[in-house]
Amino acid sequence: MIEDDIKILVVDDEKDLCEILQFNLESEGYEVDTANSAEEALKKNLHEYDLILLDVMMGGMSGFKAADTMRKQKQIEIPIIFITAKSSENDLLTGFNVGGDDYIQKPFSVKEVIARVKAVLKRGKHTSTEKISCDTLEIDLSRKLAYIDGRIIDLTRKEFDILLLLMKKKGSYVSREEILDRVWDDDVVVTERNVDVNIARLRKKIGEYGNHIKGKTGYGYLFEE
Amino acid sequence: MIEDDIKILVVDDEKDLCEILQFNLESEGYEVDTANSAEEALKKNLHEYDLILLDVMMGGMSGFKAADTMRKQKQIEIPIIFITAKSSENDLLTGFNVGGDDYIQKPFSVKEVIARVKAVLKRGKHTSTEKISCDTLEIDLSRKLAYIDGRIIDLTRKEFDILLLLMKKKGSYVSREEILDRVWDDDVVVTERNVDVNIARLRKKIGEYGNHIKGKTGYGYLFEE
DNA sequence: AAAAAATATTACAAAATTATTAAACGCTAA
DNA sequence: TTAGCGTTTAATAATTTTGTAATATTTTTT
Structure with missing residues (x-):
């Protein structure tokens, strides 16, 4: 993915x-x-x-x-x-x-x-150890781990991938369709409601950073710095 | 669409x-x-x-x-x-x-x-990083966001699509019929009054730029640079 | 200039979308 | 097999967007 x-x-x-x-x-x-x-x-x-x-x-x-x-x-x-x-x-x-x-x-x-x-x-596989971050919320690409204040946040794979995708595209809306496309396997057929559910769980897990994920009717979700 | x-x-x-x-x-x-x-x-x-x-x-x-x-x-x-x-x-x-x-x-x-x-x-399906602008009012196509002075304007999808359409055709009148055609789904049946309403809401949201949207009886709307 | 037509605006109601929660499902490892 | 976790489905609540209608204003026609 x-x-x-x-x-x-x-x-x-x-x-x-x-x-x-x-x-x-x-x-x-x-x-x-x-x-x-x-x-x-x-x-x-x-x-x-x-x-x-x-x-x-x-x-x-x-x-x-x-x-x-x-x-x-x-x-x-x-x-x-x-x-x-x-x-x-x-x-x-x-x-x-x-x-x-x-x-x-x-x-x-x-x-x-x-x-x-x-x-x-x-x-x-010598991919550079890139890090994406927003304030104290960090994603370590190579380790596939997310941290807040240096503490690991326990995210499921889907949650992690969604967070990563949104943070990579910080500032732009990402449609549910695109999220499904990039986070889910091509063959599984799931509804867009699944994205919502995962976003909800993700928001809860990242605490106050959950507010950085803006959802807007008709657009999708956006991670705001 | x-x-x-x-x-x-x-x-x-x-x-x-x-x-x-x-x-x-x-x-x-x-x-x-x-x-x-x-x-x-x-x-x-x-x-x-x-x-x-x-x-x-x-x-x-x-x-x-x-x-x-x-x-x-x-x-x-x-x-x-x-x-x-x-x-x-x-x-x-x-x-x-x-x-x-x-x-x-x-x-x-x-x-x-x-x-x-x-x-x-x-x-x-290339998401071009195109930008359409008039002075400090900008539309970022790929992000699907509109800005004034660099600040995001909170537009609904219909408002955004209408603004985009008018700005793409800056200087020419776009009929209500055409707006309905391009912004609304084919199957929904709504009256042209809806266009007016959305234009009104759009105008309000874009403040002084609202004056750039000229309506003329019998023609439709025009975005004037 | 008055009447008619078209458009603008506003407020409210309906519809659609999204958020949240709970429960069912399915996979994997003990 | 079962316990546990992650995922999906489903149901419901909350929110946002959209449409309608009523009213005001402007433009066009007579």
């Missing part, structure tokens, strides 16, 4: 290529940042990314050196997909293909890149 | 091709605009379109760059179908039809284009 937002960093000195990759990955629903050199990439807060696409041959520092630096100095453990121009460079990759890494040869099809990205992310 | 006529923008520097596409798409009942360059396309109010057909290879800005600009700067989320010349495009474009977008290779049959258009629109 609810899938974390995944952030990808694309590093390549060919701006056009960056753009194409960015555009297509974003079309797939990923959040994408770009850097046009290894140096620029290293300046970023790399910990917020779930995957890095890294060109090997770049002006300035090479992709290899960059990857090495990331791993050693920045303590980055997320998977890296290398983009190499020629197959002769592949040799250099030997021994680098640790853990979740992968490589793609130019010229490549966008379809291929996306397939690789998905594959790597699938086996990865 | 406001359901707009579908508008398509065709962007190609070959005028003949634009015309052919326009003619055929219009035959299918779509409303079609054309632009003969990326630059020209970007000048348009892109938010009013439901789909863009975009040639990749054009003099001046490329279709890719244009698409990127649309997405980033103009906050356009509607689907784009790329048109690529057969062999002049490099392999990078292969597999562009992965995400919400699609691509078509020249030369193409009109039949094919129409099929693609229909397919894309079908799966579409």
Whole structure:
């Protein structure tokens, strides 16, 4: 059901290529940042990314050196997909293909890149430990736990998913239809009244924060910061 | 249920091709605009379109760059179908039809284009982050919220839909009949007096902006910028 | 300018939607 | 199997929205 937002960093000195990759990955629903050199990439807060696409041959520092630096100095453990121009460079990759890494040869099809990205992310599960919060109400995505004042709130799965969905979309109304769509499995057929019931239970469990969930006839529910 | 006529923008520097596409798409009942360059396309109010057909290879800005600009700067989320010349495009474009977008290779049959258009629109349902505004009165389409000075106005669904309709058609009169048609469900039978009542309530809620809604005997209502 | 028609506004009633509670159901682990 | 939890259904209460009607106002017609 609810899938974390995944952030990808694309590093390549060919701006056009960056753009194409960015555009297509974003079309797939990923959040994408770009850097046009290894140096620029290293300046970023790399910990917020779930995957890095890294060109090997770049002006300035090479992709290899960059990857090495990331791993050693920045303590980055997320998977890296290398983009190499020629197959002769592949040799250099030997021994680098640790853990979740992968490589793609130019010229490549966008379809291929996306397939690789998905594959790597699938086996990865290195999703960053994102937290969504409102005041002292916090949701820890990776742990799938909600806290108030640091204390765990005992929510059922449905309650949790609904809260998460609403907090992710803070400030917009989410229709009952959409909630059903995203929180319930596709095959089960339940009425929208179920959403109400779960909202009621959820409100009760989160105490005063229950007032942050506004319901409005004809719109659905909205989590108000 | 406001359901707009579908508008398509065709962007190609070959005028003949634009015309052919326009003619055929219009035959299918779509409303079609054309632009003969990326630059020209970007000048348009892109938010009013439901789909863009975009040639990749054009003099001046490329279709890719244009698409990127649309997405980033103009906050356009509607689907784009790329048109690529057969062999002049490099392999990078292969597999562009992965995400919400699609691509078509020249030369193409009109039949094919129409099929693609229909397919894309079908799966579409893109919640565009469109905003319609008049001074400090704003409507956020995706959030289904209206604001004045950044504060949410508490509108009922009917009020919201009417305001939206009038603001979408800023400057033209919208008949009571049309309002009933678009805002009310097809099966309910209510009198046109209902429109008046809802307009009155709406006017009151939007304060001074209420004066922007002009009613004229025999015409209906008009939202004046 | 007066009469007629159309529209605007208001208040109230009806209808629809939503919130809450309780009970039944169904799955899972002891 | 049963106890326990989570989920769904169902019933009812509370709220919100919508429609109607009555009245006032404006616009158009005569």
